[in-house]
Amino acid sequence: MKSKDLVSLIILLSFTSCSVLHKNLTNLNKTKWIHGTGDCKNNIDPPIQIVQLNYNTWVLRQNKCINYEAPFLFLFLGNKKALLMDTGATEDENKFPLYATVRKIIDNWEKKSGIKVSLVVAHTHAHSDHTAADGQFKNKENTTVAGLTVEEVTSFFKIENWPLKNSTIDLGDRILEIIPIPGHQDASVAVYDYETKILLSGDSFYPGRLYIHDWLSFKLSIERLTEFTTNHTISYLLGNHIEMTNQPGKDYPTGTTFQPFEHILPLKVRDLKELNKALIKIGDKPQYEVHHSFIIYPK
Numbered sequence: 001m002k003s004k005d006l007v008s009l010i011i012l013l014s015f016t017s018c019s020v021l022h023k024n025l026t027n028l029n030k031t032k033w034i035h036g037t038g039d040c041k042n043n044i045d046p047p048i049q050i051v052q053l054n055y056n057t058w059v060l061r062q063n064k065c066i067n068y069e070a071p072f073l074f075l076f077l078g079n080k081k082a083l084l085m086d087t088g089a090t091e092d093e094n095k096f097p098l099y100a101t102v103r104k105i106i107d108n109w110e111k112k113s114g115i116k117v118s119l120v121v122a123h124t125h126a127h128s129d130h131t132a133a134d135g136q137f138k139n140k141e142n143t144t145v146a147g148l149t150v151e152e153v154t155s156f157f158k159i160e161n162w163p164l165k166n167s168t169i170d171l172g173d174r175i176l177e178i179i180p181i182p183g184h185q186d187a188s189v190a191v192y193d194y195e196t197k198i199l200l201s202g203d204s205f206y207p208g209r210l211y212i213h214d215w216l217s218f219k220l221s222i223e224r225l226t227e228f229t230t231n232h233t234i235s236y237l238l239g240n241h242i243e244m245t246n247q248p249g250k251d252y253p254t255g256t257t258f259q260p261f262e263h264i265l266p267l268k269v270r271d272l273k274e275l276n277k278a279l280i281k282i283g284d285k286p287q288y289e290v291h292h293s294f295i296i297y298p299k
């Protein structure tokens, strides 16, 4: 090979690997999450684990030793706005420095990209294990925090005809779709990112106990969400918690702060189809039912 050809090849390869890097996502089926310890007093894990999914998307997990719920949080960056979905289970920034963590990620990204973004904080739903640190973001410069009621969520995302119509939010060359899915909680939404193709399903669908507060609404929401997945490519279906072990149908008890053998975070579209089918089969009378990767858990 001539040296000129070699140079062209190297340039070509470096471009290829760049675009592959941008397109390929971190393998969340293999990600090792912090999962607490038997002795939380001596836990040395960080309060928040940061996993970068691609160049403009992050998945965060709260340490189980700070709060056993150990929720997952999601940060999306566009060319105009950053969107943080959820603020975790702990208010105190000394124990759980979420604002500082998110700010640092955004600051680094702004430095690299040369773009300044404003920060939008919204929620998969209103439960306190996903909204506790809202106060860390309120009254901060260039930051908006969405409200928690159905009225506030519909007006924030400009959703017409809740819960039947989806809406979109544009972060600047980055569109996300907001899908109303009440049932676990009245103001629950799912979020689909057209760039990474991840679908956030909140507490409505994750490897754990799917607590259902409004059975009929939940059934219809899961039906609509399932339909959405048949029309869209899904890279990962990501919920807010892990409560299942890696043994089929076996969950960790509520309040567990050490989960050495937990289920992986992503669920599959076929798991969602399995839930949808089960709900249809059960009918209108709420019923507890254990599946391999989730438990139907009417409240």
Ligand SMILES: [Zn+2]
Pocket: 125, 127, 184, 185, 203
């Ligand atoms: Zn919840």
Ligand SMILES: [Zn+2]
Pocket: 069, 071, 127, 129, 130, 203, 240, 241
């Ligand atoms: Zn939750």
